[in-house]
Amino acid sequence: MITKKNSLWLTGLASAALLSGCASVSGTPVGTAYVVDSSNEYVRDAAGDCVRTGYWSRDRANEVCDPDLFATAPAPAQPASEASMMYEVQRGDSLWNISAKSSVYGNPYHWPLIYRANADQIRDADLIYPGQRLRIELRPSAADVDAAVRHARTRGAWSLGPVEATDLEYLRQYNLTPKR
Numbered sequence: 001m002i003t004k005k006n007s008l009w010l011t012g013l014a015s016a017a018l019l020s021g022c023a024s025v026s027g028t029p030v031g032t033a034y035v036v037d038s039s040n041e042y043v044r045d046a047a048g049d050c051v052r053t054g055y056w057s058r059d060r061a062n063e064v065c066d067p068d069l070f071a072t073a074p075a076p077a078q079p080a081s082e083a084s085m086m087y088e089v090q091r092g093d094s095l096w097n098i099s100a101k102s103s104v105y106g107n108p109y110h111w112p113l114i115y116r117a118n119a120d121q122i123r124d125a126d127l128i129y130p131g132q133r134l135r136i137e138l139r140p141s142a143a144d145v146d147a148a149v150r151h152a153r154t155r156g157a158w159s160l161g162p163v164e165a166t167d168l169e170y171l172r173q174y175n176l177t178p179k180r
Contacts, residue, residue, distance in 0.1 A: 084138055089128050093130070095114050109152040110148050112125075119171055119176040127160050
């Protein structure tokens with residue numbers, strides 16, 4: 001049976017439970033850490049909340065609590081990405097696997113782009129040497145990529161030593177000849 005006395009007791013118990021749950025707003029004990037600005041006024045308390053004394057005015061604003069009021073310097077301009085990079089050939093490399101690397105083109109069928117950019121130092125596209133430094137054009141045109149992929153797919157048989165006729169045709173499109 002619920003009496004007036006029991007009802008008050010239950011209400012008091014519920015209120016106590018609610019208040020005990022609200023007693024601690026954050027897990028950080030109050031007063032253990034704070035940030036102070038240059039005028040030695042408290043700016044943030046241990047819970048991370050801004051603390052102000054007196055009335056706020058624009059001339060008393062600070063960068064920690066009012067970051068929107070302070071002009072920030074524009075981010076430094078990013079240098080334009082380079083048009084090309086250098087790649088040093090490692091033992092076991094081929095134009096095919098170099099162009100397949102994610103740091104290069106990410107597509108093995110783009111190897112003719114490397115061949116074309118380095119025609120002055122590569123005689124046979126199938127024969128490169130460790131230590132060679134190859135120029136990689138980072139922003140080839142769509143037409144150049146299409147021509148490279150078309151050549152890579154239709155090149156035909158290859159062999160080490162002789163320069164394939166199809167490789168010569170590919171370079172001739174760009175008025176290039178391989179290294180002699």
